[in-house]
Amino acid sequence: MSGASIQFDGATVRYPGAGHAAVENVSFEAAPGELVVLLGPSGCGKSTLLRTVNRLVELQGGSVAVDGHDVAGVDAVELRRSIGYAIQAVGLFAHMSVAENIAVVPSLLGWPPQEIAARVDELLATVGLDPARYRSRRPRALSGGEAQRVGVARAIAARPRALLMDEPFGAVDALVRSTLQRELVRIVRELRTTTLFVTHDFDEALKLADRIVVMRAGSVEQVATPDELLARPATAYVRELVHAGDAVYRSYYVHVRETLR
Amino acid sequence: MSYAFAHLGRIAVLAAAHVEVVAAALAVAMAIAVPLGIYAARRPHLAGWVLGILGALYTIPSLALLAVLVQLFGLGFAPIFVALVAYAQFMLARNVVAGINGVDPAQVDAARGLGMSARQILTRVEFPQALPVVIGGVRIAAIAAIAIATLGGYVGGSGLGVLIFNGLTLHQPEMIVAGSLAASALAVTVDGLLRIVERQVRT
Numbered sequence: 001m002s003g004a005s006i007q008f009d010g011a012t013v014r015y016p017g018a019g020h021a022a023v024e025n026v027s028f029e030a031a032p033g034e035l036v037v038l039l040g041p042s043g044c045g046k047s048t049l050l051r052t053v054n055r056l057v058e059l060q061g062g063s064v065a066v067d068g069h070d071v072a073g074v075d076a077v078e079l080r081r082s083i084g085y086a087i088q089a090v091g092l093f094a095h096m097s098v099a100e101n102i103a104v105v106p107s108l109l110g111w112p113p114q115e116i117a118a119r120v121d122e123l124l125a126t127v128g129l130d131p132a133r134y135r136s137r138r139p140r141a142l143s144g145g146e147a148q149r150v151g152v153a154r155a156i157a158a159r160p161r162a163l164l165m166d167e168p169f170g171a172v173d174a175l176v177r178s179t180l181q182r183e184l185v186r187i188v189r190e191l192r193t194t195t196l197f198v199t200h201d202f203d204e205a206l207k208l209a210d211r212i213v214v215m216r217a218g219s220v221e222q223v224a225t226p227d228e229l230l231a232r233p234a235t236a237y238v239r240e241l242v243h244a245g246d247a248v249y250r251s252y253y254v255h256v257r258e259t260l261r
Numbered sequence: 262m263s264y265a266f267a268h269l270g271r272i273a274v275l276a277a278a279h280v281e282v283v284a285a286a287l288a289v290a291m292a293i294a295v296p297l298g299i300y301a302a303r304r305p306h307l308a309g310w311v312l313g314i315l316g317a318l319y320t321i322p323s324l325a326l327l328a329v330l331v332q333l334f335g336l337g338f339a340p341i342f343v344a345l346v347a348y349a350q351f352m353l354a355r356n357v358v359a360g361i362n363g364v365d366p367a368q369v370d371a372a373r374g375l376g377m378s379a380r381q382i383l384t385r386v387e388f389p390q391a392l393p394v395v396i397g398g399v400r401i402a403a404i405a406a407i408a409i410a411t412l413g414g415y416v417g418g419s420g421l422g423v424l425i426f427n428g429l430t431l432h433q434p435e436m437i438v439a440g441s442l443a444a445s446a447l448a449v450t451v452d453g454l455l456r457i458v459e460r461q462v463r464t
Binding site: 104 | 365366367368371372375376378386390
């Protein structure tokens with residue numbers, strides 16, 4: 001199975017009463033299987049843009065298409081079930097076990113119980129948690145890193161062809177974060193799921209991304225591979241962001257990326 | 262105490278009637294407060310108004326309210342039943358609103374993002390998590406209702422209040438004590454049982 005394409009065409013979001021648009025005329029395409037990072041400071045519209053893909057936020061202008069189908073023409077609930085979703089606060093359901101949390105989307109889709117149970121164990125193993133130990137735990141008995149692993153497992157449970165991640169590793173400590181980043185790259189490569197990943201952390205963007213979309217005040221500054229971004233920043237803002245001209249910094253990231261792949 | 266021991270059967274019958282009116286009133290009150298609370302929880306402005314009005318209703322002295330209700334419904338089961346439903350509204354609706362609004366927003370966002378419908382979010386995420394708070398409201402409302410229901414004896418209803426008011430009329434302190442102790446014992450028991458339920462449903 002391969003990932004879906006995600007195509008933004010002039011995507012614009014305005015919140016009532018706000019001075020400028022939260023997202024202004026954004027166009028780019030994530031190719032099937034690509035991991036695209038939306039990078040920018042808080043308030044730049046990257047989360048809003050992400051949330052237009054599964055229609056948690058509706059566009060006021062332009063369009064978003066998944067596999068060529070405009071999401072505006074698809075039932076929002078069905079659309080969301082077909083797209084993985086993971087967020088910084090994780091949002092594991094506190095009254096359900098780890099297994100029940102992971103099983104949410106397969107259950108909503110009406111998978112047979114034996115298939116769901118097998119899938120839950122498979123997913124726990126995929127995210128590095130021993131199924132026998134973790135399956136029946138409650139979310140409050142998990143560490144931050146474990147909870148986020150379960151959050152990722154829940155997001156990919158029904159084998160979505162597109163995955164939306166909103167700063168999923170923003171709240172875990174640095175050591176756990178780099179492990180999770182490494183594992184995410186592996187998982188996404190294996191699944192070939194098209195992934196949009198929001199972060200404000202340039203370091204994280206460089207480690208994970210096939211391509212980076214740099215955003216600022218609702219608009220796109222540059223869309224480029226990490227190497228291109230480091231070598232040829234398009235605007236003064238991006239230049240500052242990437243510490244352009246700092247050869248040591250650049251060679252460090254070339255090294256980091258090599259060790260990740 | 263000799264009165265109580267000599268009339269255990271009568272006390273049991275009156276206690277059963279007491280439980281009956283309280284349970285019936287709470288059931289009807291829940292049927293109103295749960296949908297009302299859920300509706301209001303999503304509309305903060307409305308919730309303020311609804312809880313304000315129910316709160317005002319709650320402050321009306323029970324004898325005064327019963328006097329009005331007797332004018333409307335006559336003596337018997339009805340006035341005390343209606344009074345209990347009205348008083349319970351405040352505590353029940355308030356806790357439904359608090360319970361729903363207390364659900365972690367990240368869980369609601371995740372539920373939406375994963376593709377639950379509005380109804381599924383309510384029944385599978387919000388209500389199960391609000392349940393301990395809702396049951397806490399039922400517990401407080403039940404204790405208050407058991408106390409207020411003793412006034413049923415004054416307006417021609419049944420229940421343990423009959424012993425208290427008959428005792429007052431007949432100058433029989435033992436009857437008053439028997440009625441009061443039985444009502445208190447009932448309140449303590451119900452409180453204990455609902456505390457257990459509350460703990461069971463807590464995650």
